[in-house]
Amino acid sequence: MMKKQIAALVLGVSVAGGIGAGVLANALTTNTPAAAADDDKGTYKTIATPPTRAAPATLKDMVISPGRLGDVRIGMSKKEALATGLFDADTPPPVDGCPVLPLTWKKTYGDLVDVGTLGNGEISSIGIRDKAPRTEDGLGVGSTYGEVRAAIEDGKPVEAGYSQSGLYEYDPQTGGWIGYLFDATVDQLKDSDPVTFVEITKNAQPGLMRDGC
Numbered sequence: 001m002m003k004k005q006i007a008a009l010v011l012g013v014s015v016a017g018g019i020g021a022g023v024l025a026n027a028l029t030t031n032t033p034a035a036a037a038d039d040d041k042g043t044y045k046t047i048a049t050p051p052t053r054a055a056p057a058t059l060k061d062m063v064i065s066p067g068r069l070g071d072v073r074i075g076m077s078k079k080e081a082l083a084t085g086l087f088d089a090d091t092p093p094p095v096d097g098c099p100v101l102p103l104t105w106k107k108t109y110g111d112l113v114d115v116g117t118l119g120n121g122e123i124s125s126i127g128i129r130d131k132a133p134r135t136e137d138g139l140g141v142g143s144t145y146g147e148v149r150a151a152i153e154d155g156k157p158v159e160a161g162y163s164q165s166g167l168y169e170y171d172p173q174t175g176g177w178i179g180y181l182f183d184a185t186v187d188q189l190k191d192s193d194p195v196t197f198v199e200i201t202k203n204a205q206p207g208l209m210r211d212g213c
Contacts, residue, residue: 067176078121146191179206
């Protein structure tokens, strides 16, 4: 009788142990987290980041070189110039009686720079009155005659009209020019005389003049 009770007890424990192991195994093999992840798939959304608009370049960021100022080059079409974001199109003239201006620099730049165009709107000239833009050699408005003359190979001043004179830098590979204007005649130029105006052109030497329009 005692042996039968012991045997029954062992059998009961084995059955209970089997059920517990089965429940545990089932818990370990059930893919509950994966199912939850599948349910959450639809809750994740891609949010598009709005494009950021680059700030306009400052004059200090623009390097003067023969035939160009920063990203603006002589010979650019009107469409190409507007694509830079630096210009406005078809601006009313500042003086009555003058034609509409195909291109003008954004108001951010005021009258510190100007742009000349051909009849089709192509850029033909850029004028600079601000001290910020410089060449790679550090030349620009405010540089002295002595500094410009020392940096330009075979630089000789020429008369520029209105008792003024100019020095010119030319790149034969690109046909680009830089003209530096001084408020003194050639025979009166001193090393300390400053550049008062810079003009950039291509193929044609800068005239270093601006008309009333």
